[in-house]
Amino acid sequence: MHSNALQPTGQGLDSSAQPKTFVAAILLVEDEPVTRASMAARLTRLGYRVLEAEDGRAGLDVARRERPDLIIVDWMMPEMDGPTFCEAVRRDPLLKSSQILLMTSHDKPAQIAEGLLRGADDFLSKAASRQEITARVLAGLRTSRLVRELETTSSQLESSLLLLQAKQEEMETDLHSAAAFVHSLLPPQGSPVQGISLAWEYQPSLTLGGDLFGVMAIDAEHLGLYILDASGHGVAAALRSASLMTFLRAENIIQLIGSYDPEQVLFEANRRFPLSADGEYFTLWVGQLHLPTGRLTYASAGHPGALLSQTQSPARWLMRSSFPLGFDPSALYACDRIVLKPGDRLFLLSDGIYEVSSPGGELWGRERFQKTIDEGKPMSLSATIASSFSAARGWQQAQHFPDDAAVVGIEMTGDPDERLNG
Amino acid sequence: MKIKERVLPQGIILDLEGDLTYANQAAFKVAVEKAKQAGCRHLIVNMEQVRFVDSAGLGLLVLVSQSFKRLQAQVSMLKPQNYVREIMSLANIPKMIPIYENEQDALIARAA
Incomplete structure (x- = not known):
């Protein structure tokens, strides 16, 4: 003292x-x-x-x-x-x-x-x-x-704030790790098989996205394609999507139903992924490309569809009305078929790319998206996709999309005989 | 989202104004729950002033329709705008939730 x-x-x-x-x-x-x-x-x-x-x-x-x-x-x-x-x-x-x-x-x-x-x-x-x-x-x-x-x-x-900040940093680190993992599951860009080019751009609205896609060899003659969209946003949607993505792995589907027939894939997915108690569900587009002939068989569960861009005609949507997964447990999903020729491009996309609003509230919409794809024909596949993202961003006058936005492009580049999985 | 409720002898009409999306579905849930509690047998969702419905909004509509069906009640939709109608059509929603062009048709359909 x-x-x-x-x-x-x-x-x-x-x-x-x-x-x-x-x-x-x-x-x-x-x-x-x-x-x-x-x-x-x-x-x-x-x-x-x-x-x-x-x-x-x-x-x-x-x-x-x-x-x-x-x-x-x-x-x-x-x-x-x-x-x-x-x-x-x-x-x-x-x-x-x-x-x-x-x-x-x-x-x-x-x-x-x-x-x-x-x-x-x-x-x-x-x-x-x-x-x-x-x-x-x-x-x-x-x-x-x-x-x-x-x-x-x-x-x-102040203590609570510090604690929260520490927790948030921890969560963000976890989220980035999870996002990196999910990203690693997406197909590598380039040439999944000879005679086919693959390019894509994906921007999740948050760190983790609920829209995912896959392009994978099913067997020596078939390429499997899908794009899925989980309703809602954030971690919960991303986790549900990862679960569906696991289900859609080629080996899993072949083991379950013996083929990658889109109709059967959707039927099985509809049975296994019901509408949740909070109204959460998936839309899903599945396709199977027969490499020797270019024949594409596809079916959709409420998905906004795929866009086919051919050299001599305007792009057209490959879609039909159907229930998203889980809306009706007894739903059947019919297949459609087209033949892709050299030079044709197929775009799988999530609605987040075109459901963007201008500052005045006007939606960009499917037609404007389609226009960027048509105008992109002289460009490379990746440049066409990039231009669609650029146009959407320009429309909304913002870099980030309010919903997950994904565009996956597949181009038939070579002779059908070349298109066989090694 | 603004929601105005109109109680008629044949059912309840919810006049929606704004987007029905993930971000603003709470008000719609509250209005639906209130109608359900009131013993509503026919819920008519007036979409005339709804500019946009996202996937979460769509899921909510289906969920509401299913829960009303379990109560032997019905959900109908009134006058969706073109873009919303296109979204509904793509997901086959009209097979679950009938779409009407005016109130009278909706009310009569249920009464019949």
Whole structure:
């Protein structure tokens, strides 16, 4: 303890009778021993724990050590007077919110103003009555309690915020890892088999997307294709999509139904992925390309479809009305067939690419998307896809899409005889 | 999304205004639940002022239709705009939720 700091003179209320009762601590800083003893006695009689200091420096030491609920400081003191003490308290990060009553024998307005400006909260006349002392001390303690509650709340909020930030960083790291994993499951761009080019662009609306697609060899003569779209967004949708993607793996489907016949794939998927209790479901487009002939067999479960772009005619949609997966457990999905010729391009896409609105609220829509595909014929496959994304972004005047956006392009580049899986 | 409820002797009409999407489906859920609690036998969803329905909105409509069916009640749709109609048609929704061009037809169809 600092040599100038004096021990508390009293314990206020009977602590043995009320051991758990909170007793407010008041620091009394006064150089004049008689005045200090007199005021300390009055405060002790009022039931407070009184800490005493005989000058400003000792008062600061006691305040830092004891964190009193209220400080009463005399104006006139040698070396460090009351207002200077107030300024020192306000500069101290530990003490700056302390409540200070400046004790003075004067009550001139100019002096009061100076005291307030230099950091005092209120004034107490040395000649104050018992009632006035009680009232001012109570008011000071009330404010002190509120300030401390505020500080506690603020400190708790800060801790919670730090905790939340740490959790969020952890979650984002996990999400990025999951997104990287899902991305690794997507087919590599280039040439999945000789005579066929594959390019795609995919922008999930969040880190993890619910739209996924696959292009994979089924056997030496067949290429399997699919694109799925999970309703909703975010992690839940992405997890459901990953589950369907696992189901759609070639080896799994072959084991289950013996072929990658789109009709049967959809029938089985419809049985296994019902509408959830929250109304979540998938749309799915599945195709099987016979490599030697270019014959494409495809079926859709409520998916917006695929777009066929041929060299000599405008692009056309390969679609028909059908229930998304899970809407009707007994639904059947019929197949359609077309033959793809060298130069033909097939685009699988999610509706997120064209369901974007201009700032005025107008949808970009399927027709405008189709136009970018038609106009992209002279360009490379990847450049055509990139131009569709660029046009959609230009329309919505934003880089990020409100929903997952995916466009997968397949181009028949070579002679049918070349198109065999090695 | 704004929803106005009109209670008629033959059912309840919900006049929707705004997009029926993942982000703003809560108001629709509340309105449907209220109609269900009121013992509604025919819920008519007026889509005339709905510009856009996303996949989550579509799923919600199907879910509502199925839950009404379990109660021997029905959900119908009124005057969807062209783009919404196209989305509904692609997902075969008219087979589950009949679409009508005016209130009278919707009300009569259920009564019949």
